[in-house]
Amino acid sequence: MNPIDLLPSPFYLFESIISVLNSAQLSRKAAPGPQPTPADFDVNIQTNTGFLPAKPIPRLPEAYSSWENALTRAQQVLVLGVNITEEDTQTRSDGELWRAQIRALPVLSTKGLNGDKQLLRRAHKVLAFLVHFYAHSIPDLTDGSVIIPRSLATPLLEVSAVLRMAPVLTFADTVLWNWDLINPELPVTIENINFGVELFSGTEDERNFWLGNATVELLGVEILHIINEYHHLPNVSDLASICKINRLLTRLSAIVKRIEETMASMRETVDPSMFYWQVRPWFNGSATGTSGVSWVYEDGPDASTLDLSGPSAGQSSIMHTLDIFLDVDFKLHQRRYPAPSDANKRSDVGFMERMRRYMPGEHRDYLSYLANTSRPVRDLAQRTPAVKEPYNALVLALKKLRDSHMRIACLYVVSMSRSTKVPPGCPMFAMMRRMERQQSQEGHSTGTGGNSLSLLLKSNRDATTRTALKSN
Ligand code: HEM
Numbered sequence: 490m491n492p493i494d495l496l497p498s499p500f501y502l503f504e505s506i507i508s509v510l511n512s513a514q515l516s517r518k519a520a521p522g523p524q525p526t527p528a529d530f531d532v533n534i535q536t537n538t539g540f541l542p543a544k545p546i547p548r549l550p551e552a553y554s555s556w557e558n559a560l561t562r563a564q565q566v567l568v569l570g571v572n573i574t575e576e577d578t579q580t581r582s583d584g585e586l587w588r589a590q591i592r593a594l595p596v597l598s599t600k601g602l603n604g605d606k607q608l609l610r611r612a613h614k615v616l617a618f619l620v621h622f623y624a625h626s627i628p629d630l631t632d633g634s635v636i637i638p639r640s641l642a643t644p645l646l647e648v649s650a651v652l653r654m655a656p657v658l659t660f661a662d663t664v665l666w667n668w669d670l671i672n673p674e675l676p677v678t679i680e681n682i683n684f685g686v687e688l689f690s691g692t693e694d695e696r697n698f699w700l701g702n703a704t705v706e707l708l709g710v711e712i713l714h715i716i717n718e719y720h721h722l723p724n725v726s727d728l729a730s731i732c733k734i735n736r737l738l739t740r741l742s743a744i745v746k747r748i749e750e751t752m753a754s755m756r757e758t759v760d761p762s763m764f765y766w767q768v769r770p771w772f773n774g775s776a777t778g779t780s781g782v783s784w785v786y787e788d789g790p791d792a793s794t795l796d797l798s799g800p801s802a803g804q805s806s807i808m809h810t811l812d813i814f815l816d817v818d819f820k821l822h823q824r825r826y827p828a829p830s831d832a833n834k835r836s837d838v839g840f841m842e843r844m845r846r847y848m849p850g851e852h853r854d855y856l857s858y859l860a861n862t863s864r865p866v867r868d869l870a871q872r873t874p875a876v877k878e879p880y881n882a883l884v885l886a887l888k889k890l891r892d893s894h895m896r897i898a899c900l901y902v903v904s905m906s907r908s909t910k911v912p913p914g915c916p917m918f919a920m921m922r923r924m925e926r927q928q929s930q931e932g933h934s935t936g937t938g939g940n941s942l943s944l945l946l947k948s949n950r951d952a953t954t955r956t957a958l959k960s961n
Pocket residue numbers: 698701702705748752755759800801802803804805808891894897898901902936937942945946949950
């Protein structure tokens with residue numbers, strides 16, 4: 490790109506001069522003190538890995554080999570319980586044996602892991618995978634409750650408390666911590682990373698689903714650099730700074746567009762029906778509504794006090810970073826235009842805030858730091874006409890990303906939950922039975938499926954639209 494293209498037009502230069510004069514008074518009192526760095530929150534911009542760790546997560550030491558071995562075995566023998574037919578006695582008995590061995594495991598102390606963040610992460614990931622394998626491999630279980638044995642529940646609760654995150658499979662386990670390097674001598678780049686070290690279905694569709702999400706995370710490292718640069722500008726009032734901010738916002742819009750393209754390209758590598766029927770069911774956590782299976786953590790606290798809903802890209806700290814930087818108001822607290830519709834008000838407005846509890850605590854702290862910055866960019870754009878246009882352009886790019894995401898979610902979840910056509914003689918008979926069962930129980934929706942999903946995604950898209958500043 491020609492650097493001249495990045496400079497503001499003469500009109501904006503003129504506007505900038507006026508707005509600098511207007512805002513000088515305000516910005517003088519907002520001069521920031523010493524700022525923490527992203528590294529203080531385990532956000533790795535020096536290594537260009539962002540919310541991914543700088544290095545792959547190592548396996549657990551020998552003392553925890555029973556967990557590691559159980560995970561290897563699970564990936565070899567377990568299939569989704571709801572897909573196991575009565576005739577498939579071998580799969581049934583393999584699964585029963587595996588679960589009996591899990592129940593017989595001793596409750597290992599996690600004290601030896603404390604102080605080593607990488608090992609704590611590996612423990613969280615291994616145990617959370619085991620919990621989901623345990624709960625979802627049980628045949629013929631469509632409602633009621635399942636007891637998660639203490640051999641998994643107790644250590645998972647312990648490491649989750651140290652990492653300050655939910656005791657269940659999360660986006661961090663499946664994306665941020667689920668890779669190794671193809672060539673350990675070379676740096677961490679998307680070309681040198683092997684994604685999906687651990688998988689449930691073992692399908693390429695599952696791997697590509699996580700790869701798509703991980704690509705977004707790595708694209709997002711540039712977002713972290715830009716936001717960091719913005720927060721470390723010596724001031725936001727002189728002309729040079731305002732020109733700089735315009736360029737930073739324009740660069741952010743370009744990255745958001747690339748994220749949208751990455752997401753759209755997932756349609757080529759992730760088959761919707763495979764995703765919906767073979768992959769996504771493994772991610773479900775404990776049911777909270779009237780249908781589905783709820784989980785009880787043996788010797789643990791009341792399950793209703795735990796966050797157990799499972800992984801979602803709604804837990805991606807990159808997406809929250811953008812939302813917070815722009816000040817998107819998902820909870821509908823601010824008086825903004827256009828006013829929320831009735832459907833917006835009926836949606837799960839607490840969803841995004843809840844999703845933060847699934848992130849590692851340090852990443853959540855980074856988001857709080859961003860949210861409490863002394864230099865909110867929306868306020869700056871509000872009082873600085875020259876910043877308003879690139880700010881609004883960025884909001885629009887994010888709104889388009891959410892429009893595009895809604896189409897994807899509709900294709901992969903809503904349409905699939907409504908599809909009933911199974912070819913005669915289809916070998917996936919169990920799957921067909923499951924579809925019929927789900928539809929009779931839930932009226933065309935599962936999990937965050939159907940109506941509640943549409944309400945949520947539309948509400949978040951509309952909250953994004955509402956973030957744009959009106960022209961004076
Ligand atoms: C095949 C690809 C995808 C499908 C089928 C999909 C589906 C969904 C679904 C069903 C939800 C609702 C919450 C839940 O049940 O987890 C959701 C939420 C969300 N997803 Fe995705 N997603 C996909 C890819 C992505 C990617 C690549 C990103 C990252 C940019 C992303 C970001 C989000 C965000 C931020 C939310 C929270 C709701 C919102 O902000 O609108 N998704 N997604």
